[in-house]
Amino acid sequence: MTEAIAYDVVVLGAGPVGENVADRARSGGLSTAIVESELAGGECSYWACMPSKALLRPVIARADARRVPGLCHAVQGPLDTAAVLAHRDNYASHWKDDGQVAWIESIGADLYRGHGRLAGPRTVTVTAADGTVTTLSARHAVAVCTGTRAALPSLPGLADAKPWTSREATSADHVPARLVVVGGGVVGTEMATAWQALGSQVTLLVRENGLLSRMEPFAGELATDALREAGADVRTSVSVTAVERNGATVSVTLDDGSTLEADEILFATGRAPRTDDIGLESVGLEPGSWLSVDDTLRVEGSEWLYAVGDVNRRALLTHQGKYQARQAGAAITARAAGVPLLATDRWAAHVATADHGAVPQVVFTDPEAASAGLTLAEAEAAGHRVRAVDYDLANVAGSGLYADGYTGRARMVVDLDRETLLGVTFVGPGVGELIHAATVAIAGEVPMDRLWHAVPAYPTVSEVWLRLLETYRG
The missing domain is CATH 3.50.50.60 (FAD/NAD(P)-binding domain)
Structure with missing residues (x-):
């Protein structure tokens, strides 16, 4: 040897x-x-974080621009698909x-x-x-x-159907005319957002009763509304029972006995x-x-x-x-x-x-969903005595300047015994850049009376912190 x-x-x-x-x-x-x-x-560089966000950035930028007076009429056309895919290829280093x-x-x-x-x-x-x-x-x-x-379920015909996983979804060199996405988590929701905007007719099938089930319920609700408004067919509380490929077409059988046809099917149903x-x-x-x-x-x-x-x-x-x-x-x-x-x-x-209690995450959909720490349900299940404080992001001065018709919500979960934050969730355009402040507050266990003295700049979307604290103080 x-x-x-x-x-x-x-x-x-x-x-x-x-x-x-x-x-x-x-x-x-x-x-x-x-x-x-x-x-x-690794995965992040070539098949996950970098290529997926490179696909999504033009989608979100166009959506934001369409909400800005003086600019909205200039960006009503379709995305330049070839340019978007080339941009993605560059960020994936052309898989070298x-x-x-x-x-x-x-x-x-x-x-x-x-x-x-x-x-x-x-x-x-x-x-x-x-x-x-x-x-x-x-x-x-x-x-x-x-x-x-990617973890694929055991379904009749699935192996022969050549399904997409997250790898194919982030590296595909063409836009399928019809795309079925199975799974309403981060990957499924983000890829449904990207490919619908790039020209696919997306059908999103979710076994749960809503999208983004590990976040606050309003995150999935707003993501669903936006996808449907963009033209996607979002179906909840539905399961796939069989998949069959016939040439260029994939036939999908659902648990109610109905069938769908598509050009590609993406399974975003978990990791192993x-x-x-x-x-x-x-x-x-x-x-x-x-x-x-x-x-x-x-x-x-x-x-x-x-x-x-x-x-x-x-x-x-x-x-x-x-x-x-x-x-x-x-x-x-x-x-x-x-x-x-x-x-x-x-x-x-x-x-x-x-990674126990202050984990931040951003879902790069339109609108973005960003969270840190525990949801209200998680905090209650862990035995904390908590209070949820909600605020409509549309009522923050900076939100109206950011976009006409700004739609979003904010929630902070307060530990009433320690007077510190356990979790924060923001949903709305541009909120991904807000979440680190929440992460610092949670990880640093900053008391609520000290947060009151962290004054947000005006007029920015981050003024939501002041509004949340005012709501909490009554």
């Missing part, structure tokens, strides 16, 4: 999470190897990872291309495309940063961890499972194995995964240096706590 190449840290997965773990480990003086079977840069590889080299980490698998404690084998196998050993840590993949073929069985873990970790991102029961980002299921968001990576890298570096870690210090550089 070929002798293993030794590193201090071996990282499985060169997406944004793996790259950040490697960067933190290298900055701490640890030798680091990164293993990647696809493109360095030269830039990401150069960055990995610049931090002094070694990139191994191939399929990485655990082969026992602190050992990883890498099988390259030509079949060559390289064995790596880790003195201090192996970090699993392999992310997630990419842990089914990474050798978990060699270290006593179940292949295909989510990996449970402590707040230093170390796998429970292990002294050397870390699981960072989506694979631990704490918060399936790129920015949260990168945050976890920074914390994990600090923890690995400290342990390698023999520094005792105080797990009780929730503000320490090596402890991940932000």
Whole structure:
């Protein structure tokens, strides 16, 4: 057997999470190897965050412009589809990872291309495309940063129907005349918004009774109204029972016995961890499972194995995964240096706590939906004594200046015992840029009487903070 190449840290997965773990480990003086079977840069760079937002930005910009006097008449025509797709291609680096590889080299980490698998404690084998196998050993840590993949339901005919997943939806080179989208979460709602605006006739099928079910109910209600106004057919409380492709046409059977026909069908029905073929069985873990970790991102029961980002299921968001990576890298570096870690210090550089209660998220639809922390239902289910404070964003001075007929809502969820915020949700044009203030207030546990002295600039949409606080104070 070929002798293993030794590193201090071996990282499985060169997406944004793996790259950040490697960067933190290298900055701490640890030798680091990164293993990647696809493109360095990962899902976010090529099939998720970047290409999806590049598709959506022209859609949202046009929608905003259509609400501005003096400009609205100039933007009534269709989008330049070729230009939008070219813009998307540019942001996806044309699905080439030269830039990401150069960055990995610049931090002094070694990139191994191939399929990485655990082969026992602190050992990883890498099988390259030509079949060559390289064995790596880790003195201090192996970090699993392999992310997630689209989870497809078990439906008759689905495999042969060649359905789109999030990857095809963000990288397609043509606009299907008719597109069925299954799933009313973030991916389904965003992609329905994008492709309807690009020229598809979208039918959105949602098993729940509304869109964006993990946010406040009004987020899904306003998103539904906007999609229908744009021409999409949104159907709730409906399920797909079978799919069949006949040439260029997809036939979709619903649970009420009716059928639909489309050119493409997108399933946005959840995610599954990419842990089914990474050798978990060699270290006593179940292949295909989510990996449970402590707040230093170390796998429970292990002294050397870390699981960072989506694979631990704490918060399936790129920015949260990168945050976890920074914390994990600090923890690995400290342990390698023999520094005792105080797990009780929730503000320490090596402890991940932000993914418990202050998670921000923006859904880039028209209107945008942005949230941080808990919804009212989540706060009540967790046993908090809370009060929801609502405000109509249309009644904020800056909203009317932002757009004629501005439609939106705001809610903050207040912990009545501690007089701090547990959650904030904004829905309306441009609200994505408001959410970091809410994140700071929640993570910093800023008392309500101190927030009163954080004066928002006038006339901006952020004046909603003043209106929410006035409503709370009565």
